[in-house]
Amino acid sequence: MPAPSLDYFNDTHHMVRESTRRFVKDCITPHVTEWEEAGTFPRALYRQAGELGLLSIGHPVTYGGTGDQDVFLKVAASEELMRCGSAGLVASLGSLDIALPPVWRMGSKALQDRIVPGVLAGNEIMALGITEPGAGSDVANLRTRAIRDGDDYIINGAKTFITSGIRADHYTVAVRTGEPGYNGISLLVIDRDTPGFSIGRNLEKMGWWASDTAELFFDQCRVPASNLLGPENSGFFTIMLNFQMERLNLSIMAYMTAQLALEQCLDYVRTRETFGKPLAKHQVIRHKLAEMATQVEVAREYTYRCAARMAAGEQVIKEISMAKNFATRASDMVTHEAVQIFGGMGYMRESLVERLYRDNRILSIGGGTHEIMNEIIAKQLGL
Template identity: 40%
Template sequence: MPDRAPQPVDRQLPTEEARDLVSLVRDIAQREIAPHAAAEEEAGRFPREVFALLSRAGLLGLPYAAEHGGGDQPYEVYLQVLEELAAVRLTVGLGVSVHTLACYALAAHGTKEQRVEHLPAMLGGGLLGAYCLSEPSSGSDAASLRTRAVRDGDDWVINGTKAWITHGGVADFLTVMARTGEEGPRGITAFLVPGDAGGLSAAVPERKMGLKGSPTAQLHFDGVRVPDSRRLGEPGQGFAIALSSLDSGRLGIAACAVGVAQAALDEAVAYARERRQFGRAIADFQGLRFMLADMATQIEAGRALYLSAAKLRDAGRPFARQAAMAKLHCTDTAMRVTTDAVQILGGYGYTADFPAERYMREAKVLQIVEGTNQIQRMVIARHLAGPEAR
């Protein structure tokens, strides 16, 4: 059964331009993405042509400066675009979020010359990025990464393995964190690595319970040579760059989670109106109506939370705590709402004939990526009570 068209959300967008933008995205999503989403996810097919279309439409660089090919849109608008895309296919919404994350280090910490040389192609030239921080032995403890870059004349030579890389094997460029100095966070540096660099190879993609259309793979760096002109920021600044990148990236995950949850709610409401038992629609039974009410309330609260954090970011104010809260709340909400949607559909919810089970499988990964929700609680507590006593 094809996915139902998501119900339009009553969005509070700041300008007429923003309203037109979101309307365009919704139209693209319904015409180009939704009709094929279920079948392509089941087949594990990566929709590269969709990302090419989004690039041509100017949708892969929305929160970045127009002078470099970006859309000059505030995060408040960009995140609502992500929600629209994730509601029809999380592989696409999450892919745009990861691409935006991969562009951040260059846009925020690159030199003027680096931005002029690389950003236009990254933001509007059909390229797709990946963000390389995690490793097989360092996930939540990212500062313990072991991939190493050694200076050799005007180049750096990178050796090591990155793990759990979205777009691994298909990305055109990579933002890579590698150790260039002492152990710990102060010895890490960021690099912009071409996707076709010599010595770079991708493992067979992971077999995942959801997001089957989005390739997740280990990347092996075997003597990958990168000129110093592709170093982003100063040596030793990479971990700080990585953390600031993730603050913004977590808002992207929160928006994607709300999109998945909204799609699941729409499916549950439509089914409850159509399904009849004991002579009436099951939407007439109070127990089920209360479930739908709780689902809708949690989604609205999540949307308000991520937009509140985005407005802080747009105003240039600190937002790391609110970003962690948004990622925590929105992804936990997506898990609860998609689980309840499966329950409302009953046996049909457990079959692949309806999209509820796919939403449920996809929601789970959002509680893990870009900092598990346990890490988000640590971040929030650190802002409230200070660093833990050692």
């Protein structure tokens, strides 16, 4: 397959790509099937990623990070991590990228000093708690309530589908502190051992088996007001700012899922014979692969363009929503066709395309559904 455009990646990016590739080859690939079947992976992997500097990409230089301007550093590392073939593992390992930025953007210096270093080192795990049982993508109407009581907030409510929720040490949680709608939302940091906070079962999922996914419950949960991120009722803006990078990461996950499925097919059709000749010699298969390759290439290149505009400081709300939708649709098509090309073997758990097919399904749901993305795009078009 053609290498990514050199216009986007410099020598530093290539170095990060190579070190991430070695990390995946040495520390993940030999164990990934075992971890998938077990539904988890060792906590030590966070520390290994932290020691390598992978967890620090995109986070403040003050705490040993790379800063949040070099977007393609994140792209390079994310692409290589996805080559492990377990999107669930990548999602859990990267949960800090959606949970930690509100802390270093909006938290007090004391809160930052207490939390950021340990998470970037991989010694602690952080999760983001937004989705609720009855709300889904409707962030503006979340119901988990936080009421100010002296120097504390008292929280009641629940969250669900929380990536890294089972074993996180800290949670960035969206709560309602004000009026209905987006103007009444705040973000609070809640530590695992906070009284009144409990973690439910590890949710069993269609895909992303290696990712722990939890329900969270708050019953008169008392949290210090100093854990508030930014001014009260300003959380919606921070959540929306967070979503741009999350949607970029999901776009990367989508086109890399499709890329891996395509590569599996290209190898398979050269060796698998039907009706006396390799699959690659059947026109219907060749044309399927041509369409699949086109979808992957376009999804990747458009995502790169959005990343370049983000790196230039532009707001790309419409464009990154388009990128996520296009990349996830491409991944839908490519993983579906990959299983079809593999036939019965594509339905077997021993086949990577089977896992890619399952893992892919969440990508057009997480970080805002395909339908929500279309609503955002329509609003940006002035409709």
